[in-house]
Amino acid sequence: MARLTIESLRKFFASTVAVDDFSLDVADGELVCLLGPSGSGKSTILRMIGGFEQPTSGAIRIDGQDVGRLSPDRRPTGMVFQSHALWSHMNVFNNIAFGLKLRHLPRAEIRRKVEAALELVGLGGYGHRQTFQLSGGQQQRVALARSLVLEPKILLLDEPFASLDQHLRERLREEVRDIQQRLGITTLFVTHGQDEALALADRIVVLRNGQCEQADAPDVIYRNPQTQFVAGFIGQMNFIAANVEGGTFRHPEMSVAIGAQDGPAVLAVRPEALGLVAAEGGAGVTVVRSTDFGSHIMVDVELSDGTRLKAMTSPAMRWERGTRARLVPSAYALYRDNKLVVSGTVGASTAAPAFGAAPLVV
């Protein structure tokens, strides 16, 4: 149906750079998540695609047609806002029908389409309700129906679940994913929640300071983060800073043989790839906290230089506060100046995947 192409998009606000040289290709029917901390430019990118902000430079193409200079009402995009932005002086039916009325469709067809859209989002028969009579989740569904009823080529979702509670958010995002796949609509989704991105996206674009850090499938983002920022932003991650000397990452409590040039570097190890072994005498790291999550125990340890690490251990072994332990990493990645230098598993430093067994290429 529709393909979205963004080329070297830039946006300056006064003197600050909001989006810097951002390019992205979204395939037909794909759901891409723009993920990043606040101020990373993700909403600005979405608003530029929707036509609510003018790009400073760069091109936005939908099916090859440049829409970069069109006003929002002339673009084949549909946006769902964080605050649902329903028109409180109209009931649910009229909210959804407004866009169809502007297109001068016959009344019977408007009615049929609105009812189909309400059915689609699971709110059949809610047409006569006032928007303020609905719950937060229902309001967001109406907002979704309002966009979908116009059959946009590109659906834009700007943190649509941010104002909902955790439980509802999880349910709604699954429904949105279902609807999106059923309609096969090309979708761009902005969020700052990594769970949401991992659960929803075909592809995640991690943004920082208006620039793309990495754009990959969720499992690749998690298991092969290409920058230290992505490694730290998605999931839990331990970072240990030390020097590489003579092919070995040397830290008093953790030395790893590594195929990297000498110099300062940061070693990244996921909690699930960090094992603990009881240490004799006063050697090793100190256990500072042990939290039981049922399925696993998260043990916080402190290194001699004050660094805190998290290790995921099996519930079979109890770690008391103050116990000494030795660190046994099983997989790692080494970063220097935010860039991935090498990743591997301990014992065999190769270009093999860093975190987990999936056969992925770095």
Added chain:
Amino acid sequence: MIRTYSSTSGRFDWTGFLFAVVLAIVIAVPLLVVFTWAFTEIWRYPAVIPQKFGLRFWNQTLSRADVWDALSISLQLSATVTALSALICLPAAYAFARMKFPGRDLFFLSFLASHAFPKFGLLVAIAAIFLQLNLIATFWGVVLIQLVGTLMLMIWIPVAAFQAVDRRMEEAARDVGAGPLRVFWSITLPQAGPTIFAAVLLTFVSTFYETEGAWLIGAPQIRTMPVLMINFINNQVVIQYGAVLSVILWVPSFIALMFARRVIGTGAFAKGFGA
């Protein structure tokens, strides 16, 4: 209405009681006296309560041609001034609320300027100009002078109303295909509607009661209700004419203020002044 017992100690709140009494005397007693006079036929010294109540003076007042003329003039004036004021001020208010342009703050403050000078001095100065333009004692002369007085109310409240409209709502309307004018008509105006309605109502009422301008510019041909009332009170031996007119004039303002209360309560004034 006034809670005279403090909830913590249970002792009688004398300060509160005193305030209540003072306020009642200052506000309620004059009202009561006017009301009583309006329905009185005979009230001679030293009686506290009138000797005879009745509607005789209502009949007499309402059968006077000058009362009906004044009412007609007043309604025409108020309607014309309110409509003109809305026509001028609402688009300006939208511009102040939503657009950025050079001199915006200065323009905004200029709407306040007419209220920054002693009103009577300003009126006399304007009257001198109007005399040369042959606007004295004409309908449009009074319209013009009253229009100046309405500008502030009609700018500041609608500015707050427009600013309170969620921009995302307007953007959502653009997104589904509405042009800028359509968005204003279908989204912004209905959203700001209740507040703007209150501003229009307040403008109408304040114009209806405006006295100095109407008197100075309009006299003697254009006689509005309040001007007539002052005439009655000043020149008539019978108190009841003035009292009846006062009560008649009191009704529309009371209704208008009931409507306007919700707007004032939501802090629209404060938002307007903070803009």
